[in-house]
Amino acid sequence: MASQSRNNKILLDLVQQPGNNQCADCAAPEPDWASYTLGVFVCLNCSGMHRNLSTVSKVKSIRLDYWEDSLVQFMQERGNSVAKAFFEKCLPAFYYRPQEHDCIVLKEQWIRAKYERREFTGENNEFLQTYNFDLFESTLWKKGRDNKQFLKRIFVLSQKDFTLRYFTKEDSKVAKAVISMKDLNAHFQPQKIGHPHGLQISYLEDERTRNLFVYHENGQVIVSFFTAIRATRLAYLLKKHPTLQHSDLIPQITTHCLKEGYMEKTGPTQREPFKKRWFTLCSVNRKLLYCKSPLDAVDLGAVFIGSQDHGYSVSESSGRCMRSGRWHCGITMETPSRQFVFMCEQEQERREWMEAFRKVISQPMTPEDYASTMMLLQLTPCRTFQIKEAPSLSTLFLVSLQMKPL
Secondary structure (H helix, E strand, O other): OOOOHHHHHHHHHHHOOOOOEEEEOOOOOOOOOOOOOOOOOOOHHHHHHHOOOOOOOOOEEEOOOOHHHHHHHHHOOOOOHHHHHHHHOOOOOOOOOOOOOOOHHHHHHHHHHHHHHHOOOOOOOOHHHHOOOOEEEEEEEOOOOOOHHHEEEEEEEEOOEEEEEEEOOOOOOOOOOOEEOOOOOOEHHHHOOOOOOEEEEEEEEEEEEEEOOOOOOOOHHHHHHHHHHHHHHHHHHHOOOOOOOOHHHHHHOOOOOOOOEEEEOOOOOOOOOOOEEEEEOOOOOOOEEEEEEOOOOEOOEEEOOOOHHHOEEEEEEHHHHOOOOOEEEEEEEEEOOOOEEEEEOOOOHHHHHHHHEEEEEEEEHHHHHHHHHHHHHHHHHOOOOOEOOOOOOOOOOOOOOOOOOO
16 A cells, blocks of 8 residues: 655655756746656646646646555656656757746647647657748738737748748738848737737837737647747758857747836936836847837837946936936936936836846847947937947947937
């Protein structure tokens, strides 16, 4: 007869071992649930998704539930590392592995792809082949550029010319837009878009950031589209950088923004009234973008954020001493050419923005950052710029992009 305390102790010892000490599906620390049919340790959130796979996975708490000896022995024989070697044997480099704080649809479809559809075991390559077809087509609901209405649009990814096209009708011969993979990014934004499967696609259009907001009612469809974008992006990057390894390119395929939210801002003289704007901080390209609202199709402007070595810094400021609006948790950003002042509504928000700004400023600038800065300099009016010696380049133009007038 199984001993409850003995078996629970064995399970608690197992879950401390390397590989088992993180959720098998989202890498959350200290998982305290397990699938006794798959032999994996998972977190509470992922255990709920496993319950939706009742024919494939059955879960128990390793602390509270009763475990038979045979089930404990099975967990000892399997575990996360053994299961990963089987269920993720043929996982392609472009496939996004969800993390603890990713949205539900990403994690749910990852779990279904691994255990229900067995896409990565090598048993059936049909799913993986579709991502690498020359053309990948998907019909999605897209938000209108100038209104809140979502309409059906046909999206076509091409690995022939590394583009994403979308059409307004099925029989349309001319695409509404042709988007290059060069600067395209995609990431899930369910809260912002107001749909659990909401996906944001961003790219450069006339050197401004253009945003598309799409969704599909079927989680598998939208995640497959996202995965196809990543496959096409990786193919583009491999062609552009043939000498680089997959491991160098994977972080560049798609990226998350470092921080988003509302702040108030004023103009360059700091005598203009403060206005509420939606800000997005991107650590990869070191840009702080701002719009009137979260679902704006095009940004209003951008601020390039350089490194601390080149004269950039951020500090708290007292909003009550300035011509501030309704909010009084101030942030001052010093750049080589001007000072920017922002206001947050709550102290917690100010701390989060300060942490995000400092993370970007602490990172050394790359040659790509210098090139991006010079491109923006040609397109955006600047008050002043300085020339300084840079360790990696003979000459570095330091610019702080001036926000467009409100």
